[in-house]
Structure formats: structure tokens, C-alpha cells
Amino acid sequence: MIPAGFEYHRPADLASAVGLLQEHGEEARVVAGGHSLIPMMKLRMAELGHLVDLQAIGELKGIEIADGTAILGAMTTQHELIEHADLATAIPLLREAALQIADPQVRYLGTVGGNVANGDPGNDMPGLMQCLGARFELYGPAGTRQVAARDFYESAYFTARADDEILTKVTIPVPAAGTGYAYAKQKRKIGDYATAAAAVLVGTASASVAMTNLSDTPVWSEEAGMALANGDIEGCVAAMLAAIDPQEDMRGPIAFKKHVAAVILRRAIDSALSRRA
Template sequence: MIPGPFEYHRPQSISEAVALLASLGDDAYPLAGGHSIIPLMKTRLAVPDHLVDLGGLADLKFIRREMDHIVVGAMTTQQDLIVSALLRDLIPLVGETAVTIADPQIRAMGTLGGNVANGDPGNDMPALMQCLGADYLLTGPDGDRSVAARDFYHDAYDTARLPGEIVTAIRIPIPPAGHGSAYEKLKRKVGDYATAAAAVVLTLEGGVCKTCSIGLTNVASTPLWAEDAARALVGTTLDKAALEKAIEAAEAITSPAHDSRGPVEYRTKMAGVMVRRAVERAHARATA
């Protein structure tokens, strides 16, 4: 289908972008890589009167270390994440997750900021950022602020981003050396959203799980941080009984839609399967 008519804007600075979004109000939508908003516009599920293209904001494309965090500019592409040596050394799960997104053409254009900012429950990075304990840095008419990824998502396409604000960077804590991590994703075909997916980051001490965090993708109207599931593994050797308890806790918080990816019961069980696989792979990496 063809999108409805709209006016196109390409600001050259963050302040100009914020001023445009603030002045245009609800009739304007920020455009990053375009792989979320453009499909919605083509189906007329979104009909903005104005598109504010953030592609000219070169200052928002970077990956750098700041003390015990990695900070990624919002306009950094998925491909940038994949090839980053800094991420590969310190938080390899970010690049590994980016590889599972869509296809090479989309990864070359799609941005981390766009993936996390619009509240699409099918996007992969939001659950990963919740799992990693990341914060989103936002800039708006009233200045800058930080929102935890775990507090950012209210419902499908409904987030903590205020009118006129844009996500400018993502701040990710560096997991401790020796941690294990994995992102397991089930999808019908290359390029598809997940039927269900799970991110896991854990640490071990003397063979016992010391810390654990679990994020779930596309099994509810928002990404999910499975806090109780992770807690079920802490203090255990990640034995079968503990893993079954964690899977049960993860499945309990899901509420997937019945859609072309399968019925609710199937997608709920697949969330548990992805948790099992991710925990097992993260465990193996932590002990390697």
C-alpha cells in the first residue's frame, strides 16, 4: 500500500529535531531507520502529518566506553553493533542479537535507537536492554533525562517518551568478566519477528549461579523482564529442578497474541523453550 501524504523534515541538530517535534506535536513522528514506522504508514495504521528524519544527526552515531558502561548513540545501526570490536570484547550479546534481526539490508539501515524507542513488542533490542539493565537517554524541550529500559514500556507502542522527546543514546552496564550470555530466538523464516525469544545474562561463583537476568521478546504487549524466573536460578547450580522452576515463572508472565505465529498455548511454551536454551548456552559460556 501507499502511505498517506506527509511533510518531510530533516533537522541537522538535536536541538532542531526537538524543536520540530515539540512544535508539530502529535502530528509528527521521528524517523530513525524507518523499518518500524514505514510499514505502519503503508498499511495506514500510522498516518503522521509530518516525518522528522533523524538521519542527519551524525552526533548520534557512536559506540564508546564510559567507565563501567558502553554508551551507544541512537542512530548507530544494527550492522555497526555487529562489527564493533568494543562490544565484541565487553558485551558480545548485543552484536549477537543484532545478527538475528531481519536481514542484512535492514540491519544496514535499522538503528538501535529506533528499535528500542517505538515500543513495538516484536523488536528484539528492548528485551535485551531490559535484560542488560540499560538506561535510555532522552532529550526534549525540558532538557535531558534518563529512563531505565525496564520502566520504559507501558503497552504496545506506548512508552515513557514524552511529546517532543527523542532517544539520543543507550547506556549499557558492562557485565563482569567471565559472565555467560545468550539470545535464543524462534522465528518462522528469515526476516520475521520472533515467535518467542529470550535473552539471558548470568554469572557463576564456585559452580553456583550468583546473578541472572532474563528478558523475553514478543510474548506480551511489551518486552518482559522475567525477574522471578531469574531469581529462581540464583543460588542454584542451574540444575534441572531450578531450570524447570525458572521456565514456569517465565511462562507465567507471558500473554502472547494468537496470530500467524501460532496459538497462545504454543507461543507460551516456546517462550519457555527459548529460556531453557538461552540459560543452557549462557551456562556453557560462563564455564568455558
């Protein structure tokens, strides 16, 4: 398929990019790695007059770790997450999840910001960022603001980001030393969305649990985390099953998806507990 005609823009700074979004309104859309937007344009599911490419904006790139915090530029690729040794040491859960995203060809271009910003309930990073307690930095005409990942997703493809805002950074608190972690995923084939995926962190007195592609948003459950922190694995699973809302589709009926969710969550919990120091 061939997309409808559009005008291509490649701004060199954030102010110029936001200016283009303001100028062209609903006719404009930013593109990062392009793995979600470009296929939709080719299928004519998204027809835009203006495409704003963020690749030339240097301030959106890079990884910093300092003072117990990791800061990821929105244009950091999944491959860069995997290859960054200090990040892998500080937050190994990020690397484990990134390695399960699609295939190497996709990971070389796919970005952190693109994965979390468009509100696709099937993407891996949104639930992972909720599990990690991340915050997203947004830049727009009114300046910069931050939104917690757990407050960012409203429904499928709808988020707290305004149309004239750009997600610029992801800030993640580094888990305490000895925290167990795991990202487990079930999918039909390489490159497919998960039927179910689970991100788990388990510390000495706290835990965090989130799941992917089992509702119209990623699902982080405070109740599931509290149960796991108290050593109640089945209570954690029950709380998460009560929180998700899967729909029947090509990946299976609702009962099957709930069964897979329970299996994957228990698998992630077992792995996280085995890694807890």
C-alpha cells in the first residue's frame, strides 16, 4: 500500500517541532521510529498532511544515570537500551523487556518515546514503565510538565499528552539493590504483540506488578503489588485477574486470555523471586 500525499518536516529543535504541530493542528503528527504510524499511513488508516520527524533533535537522545535515577531521551532506541551496560546494571528489567520486543531490525529503529507515547495497549514499554514507577516529561507551547506513567494512559490510543505536546524524556527511579525483577511474555510468533505480558519487581518490603495487552490500557494493580509484597502469590494473581479486561480477538477468547495471563504472571513472579537478593 502507498500512503496519501503529505509534507515531510525534519526540525532541528523541540521549539520548531512544537511550532509545526501548532501551525498545522490535526493535520500534523510526529514520528519517531515509525513502526506504528507508517503502517497505519500505508493502510490509509491515518491520513496526514504533515509528518514531523524527530530524528534530528539531539536533545531527545541519550541515557543518563545519576543520583538513583535513570533518564532516557525519548529518541533512545530499544537497541541502545540493550547495549547500555550501566543501564543494564541499574535497571536490568529494562534490558530483559527490550530484548523481547519484535526483532533486531525493529529494535534498531524503535524508540522508547514512540513505544510509550501513542497509547497502543499492545506495546511492551507502557506497562513496564508503570511497573517501574516512571514519569514522562512532555514539552509543548506552555512549557514542560511531567506525568506519571500510571496516570498517562486513558484508553486505547488516548493519553494525557496533548496534540501539540511532545514526549521528551522518561525518568525512572533505580530500584533498590537486591530487587528481584522479571518480564515474561507470551506471543504467537516473533514480532507479534503479546497475548499477555507481565512486568514484576519484588523488593524486601514492596512489589510492583503490571500487565500488557489485557485491557484498553496497560494495567498496573496496587492490590496485586501489595499481595506480592506480603508473599501472597495467588492473591497477587487474583488481584490482577480482577483488574484486567481482555477482549476476544484473533489471539483467543476471553477465558483463554485470562488463563494465559495467570500463567505468564506466575512465571514472572517465580523468576523475580529467584533473583531477589
